[in-house]
Amino acid sequence: MRKPRIVDAMNYIDDDLVSWAVEYRRVPLPNRLFRKPFLRACACLCVIALIFGFVFLQGRDNVISSPFVLTAYAATEDNNTMANVLERGKKVPISTFETENGLSGFVVSCNKTDDEMPSSIIIIAYDNNKHGHITGIKGIQKDPTQNYYFFIPGENETEPYTLPLFLTDIETNLICQYKVTISQTNGSYYAELVEENIMERITNSPPSQ
Amino acid sequence: MDDLELIDLYFARDEKAIQETDLKYGRLCFTVAINILGNDEDSEECVNDTYLSVWNTIPPTRPNNFMAFICKITRNLSLKRMDYNKALKRTPVSYVSFTELEDVLPDTRISPDTDNKEIGRLISEFLHHEKAEARAVFIRKYWFFDSISDIAARYSFSESKVKSMLYHSRNKLREYLKKEGVEI
Numbered sequence: 001m002r003k004p005r006i007v008d009a010m011n012y013i014d015d016d017l018v019s020w021a022v023e024y025r026r027v028p029l030p031n032r033l034f035r036k037p038f039l040r041a042c043a044c045l046c047v048i049a050l051i052f053g054f055v056f057l058q059g060r061d062n063v064i065s066s067p068f069v070l071t072a073y074a075a076t077e078d079n080n081t082m083a084n085v086l087e088r089g090k091k092v093p094i095s096t097f098e099t100e101n102g103l104s105g106f107v108v109s110c111n112k113t114d115d116e117m118p119s120s121i122i123i124i125a126y127d128n129n130k131h132g133h134i135t136g137i138k139g140i141q142k143d144p145t146q147n148y149y150f151f152i153p154g155e156n157e158t159e160p161y162t163l164p165l166f167l168t169d170i171e172t173n174l175i176c177q178y179k180v181t182i183s184q185t186n187g188s189y190y191a192e193l194v195e196e197n198i199m200e201r202i203t204n205s206p207p208s209q
Numbered sequence: 210m211d212d213l214e215l216i217d218l219y220f221a222r223d224e225k226a227i228q229e230t231d232l233k234y235g236r237l238c239f240t241v242a243i244n245i246l247g248n249d250e251d252s253e254e255c256v257n258d259t260y261l262s263v264w265n266t267i268p269p270t271r272p273n274n275f276m277a278f279i280c281k282i283t284r285n286l287s288l289k290r291m292d293y294n295k296a297l298k299r300t301p302v303s304y305v306s307f308t309e310l311e312d313v314l315p316d317t318r319i320s321p322d323t324d325n326k327e328i329g330r331l332i333s334e335f336l337h338h339e340k341a342e343a344r345a346v347f348i349r350k351y352w353f354f355d356s357i358s359d360i361a362a363r364y365s366f367s368e369s370k371v372k373s374m375l376y377h378s379r380n381k382l383r384e385y386l387k388k389e390g391v392e393i
Contacts, residue, residue, distance in 0.1 A: 003288070003291075003292070005325070005328075006328070006332075006351075007288065007351075008288075008325050009325040009328035009329045009332060010329065010332060010351055010352050011281055011284060011285060011288075011325070011329065012325055012326045012328070012329020012330065012332075012333075013329050013332050013333045013336065013348075013352065014333040014337075015272075015273065015274035015277030015278065015281075016274065016277070017333060017336055017337075017344070017348060018274075018276070018277035018280055018281070018348065018352060019274050019276045019277045019280075020345075020348075021344075021345050021348035021349055021352065021353070022237065022276060022280070024341065024345045026342060026345075026364045026365060
């Protein structure tokens with residue numbers, strides 16, 4: 001068999017092609033795929049989105065939403081009463097109210113989880129002599145779906161006043177701990193929900209017989 | 210040792226240049242030779258002849274690409290040796306590649322006015338426009354005369370894929386040469 005002419009002609013191809021063919025290594029598929037910068041960026045974004053999605057879903061499983069809604073009460077200039085829902089990081093107006101037996105304090109309420117129980121007013125005071133029984137608060141019409149907390153700051157207490165609340169929801173078996181601060185700005189009081197912790201209630205089950 | 214230092218040794222007529230060349234490119238040259246000749250003894254001789262040729266060529270020649278330069282000498286010497294062996298009725302393995310290439314440009318009766326150097330330039334141009342993988346496979350097959358199985362193993366392709374790539378490259382090259390006036 002004759003040697004084809006192209007075999008000799010091939011000897012004249014560029015030197016660079018010859019040395020390139022000696023050194024050329026095929027790039028693995030993943031590297032070839034991500035050679036283009038925008039594909040690399042897309043891949044990075046996908047990974048970040050996956051991580052965030054995973055963390056979000058994981059976190060969402062552990063989040064227990066609060067069964068209680070806290071409301072702060074403030075008197076308006078036209079002698080009406082304004083109810084504002086307390087949310088974390090949001091300051092809402094609050095003012096002092098008086099009771100029939102002459103006590104003065106801030107009013108916060110929360111929704112009742114047990115409809116069969118009657119609505120109540122609980123006094124929270126640091127001074128023992130301020131304890132007593134009150135049936136009504138002047139200016140606030142009792143709502144049967146709410147439990148009221150009448151907070152009387154101590155005489156020696158300085159602002160911001162702190163109102164701690166521990167609420168239990170038996171139906172969902174949760175204990176909710178709230179911390180509301182009350183501070184004065186430009187002559188008006190404002191309440192803010194600064195802490196909200198929800199925990200599962202640990203109960204001892206009766207021993208089986 | 211890099212190629213520039215190696216060339217300097219040749220210019221200094223230092224015999225260490227041969228040792229260093231053998232150390233760095235001996236295996237590559239042997240591969241080129243054995244792919245064409247298919248015989249260890251002849252290939253060894255060709256590699257040694259290559260070193261002698263390099264020694265006699267440098268100086269005055271100062272190659273820009275020493276690797277390609279030495280491979281080309283080995284390839285030329287091996288092809289000459291193959292012609293000599295053919296006269297002795299020996300059959301080298303590279304004949305398979307020759308059969309395939311016959312369709313592209315059979316002999317000097319085709320475009321006798323165009324010299325091999327010009328055709329080589331056209332092939333280079335064609336290869337520069339090919340995809341890297343097809344280019345590498347073509348050069349490994351028709352310049353280095355690697356076997357299909359070796360190429361498939363080197364680039365992690367199946368043998369049928371390599372055959373298919375070569376088939377398409379040959380056809381495209383033939384069309385390209387025809388377009389450039391090298392009539393088949």
